[in-house]
Amino acid sequence: MARRWTNTLTPEDVTPEAAFWNRRQIIAGMAGMGLASLAGPVRAAEGDLEPNSWDDVTSYCNFYEFGTGKSDPKTYAGRMTTSPWSVKIDGLVDKPGDYDFQQILGEMTIEERIYRFRCVEAWSMVVPWNGFELADLLNMAGVQEGAKYVAFETLYRPEEMPGTAYRVLDWPYREGLRLDEAMHPLTLMATGIFGKPLPNQNGAPLRLVVPWKYGFKSIKSIVRITLTDQEPPTSWNMANAREYGFYSNVNPNVDHPRWSQATERRIGSGMFASREPTLMFNGYEEEVASLYAGMDLTKQF
Ligand SMILES: Nc1nc2c(c(=O)[nH]1)N[C@H]1C(S)=C(S)[C@@H](COP(=O)(O)O)O[C@H]1N2
Numbered sequence: 001m002a003r004r005w006t007n008t009l010t011p012e013d014v015t016p017e018a019a020f021w022n023r024r025q026i027i028a029g030m031a032g033m034g035l036a037s038l039a040g041p042v043r044a045a046e047g048d049l050e051p052n053s054w055d056d057v058t059s060y061c062n063f064y065e066f067g068t069g070k071s072d073p074k075t076y077a078g079r080m081t082t083s084p085w086s087v088k089i090d091g092l093v094d095k096p097g098d099y100d101f102q103q104i105l106g107e108m109t110i111e112e113r114i115y116r117f118r119c120v121e122a123w124s125m126v127v128p129w130n131g132f133e134l135a136d137l138l139n140m141a142g143v144q145e146g147a148k149y150v151a152f153e154t155l156y157r158p159e160e161m162p163g164t165a166y167r168v169l170d171w172p173y174r175e176g177l178r179l180d181e182a183m184h185p186l187t188l189m190a191t192g193i194f195g196k197p198l199p200n201q202n203g204a205p206l207r208l209v210v211p212w213k214y215g216f217k218s219i220k221s222i223v224r225i226t227l228t229d230q231e232p233p234t235s236w237n238m239a240n241a242r243e244y245g246f247y248s249n250v251n252p253n254v255d256h257p258r259w260s261q262a263t264e265r266r267i268g269s270g271m272f273a274s275r276e277p278t279l280m281f282n283g284y285e286e287e288v289a290s291l292y293a294g295m296d297l298t299k300q301f
């Protein structure tokens with residue numbers, strides 16, 4: 001049995017929004033009284049994993065199939081039909097086939113995980129995801145010897161996806177992981193946020209979440225998962241290989257050509273919207289650094 005990563009955070013750790021803002025005001029008040037030094041440690045120790053609000057997470061989205069603006073997904077993704085939904089699992093697996101989403105749900109253990117989410121444009125959020133480990137799904141399908149990578153594809157349905165009329169990306173949206181990354185217990189197939197089913201704009205009914213990689217690796221509304229022995233092509237890499245590599249690990253020391261990756265701006269952090277230092281592997285260094293031992297991450301970015 002592989003070691004299972006256990007999450008020590010529970011739903012009780014999700015700060016209720018009111019209490020969250022209240023505490024921010026208290027901290028702000030202390031700062032105003034010349035007690036700014038007290039605010040520092042609170043922010044460093046706990047501020048990190050305070051979830052963003054439902055509105056932040058569902059209003060500020062990227063889903064180019066519905067347009068390239070941050071609010072387009074919220075405006076247009078309601079057009080996408082998500083039921084029935086099936087996921088084709090094929091390639092190097094023992095049990096290839098079309099799996100009904102409800103059937104998958106019935107066989108998986110849904111849990112909550114609060115992860116930092118870091119986008120390549122240097123903004124970040126903290127999101128309470130609900131979902132199951134991708135490893136459980138892959139084990140259900142039976143990964144065959146020789147499989148080295150996992151390829152993912154998003155639904156491509158032009159009549160429901162106005163953004164696909166523009167060739168900003170080569171549709172369908174495609175992503176990929178190395179098999180060991182895919183099997184890592186931090187890698188989640190999300191089916192919900194804040195204990196509710198995923199809103200369409202966040203990738204209903206099933207999306208990937210890889211917390212140590214930039215947000216664009218988290219492919220939404222997945223309809224196909226293929227086990228392969230070749231590194232799969234990915235949409236952003238095909239669009240601009242100089243800017244987007246296959247690995248796309250969060251790394252403050254490797255800048256994107258157009259954005260420094262040394263710091264990030266927490267979405268919705270209001271008066272605290274100062275930039276914060278970005279952590280190696282988005283703060284999951286202890287869990288995942290060993291996957292990249294011996295690799296030159298400035299070349300394999
Ligand atoms: N199919 C698909 N998946 C996608 C995208 C997309 O345009 N299409 N955008 C990616 C990018 S760039 C980011 S930052 C995240 C955003 O996820 P969120 O909208 O849930 O915050 O989704 C990723 N997954």
Ligand SMILES: [Mo]
Nearest residue numbers: 119120215216
């Ligand atoms: Mo992104």
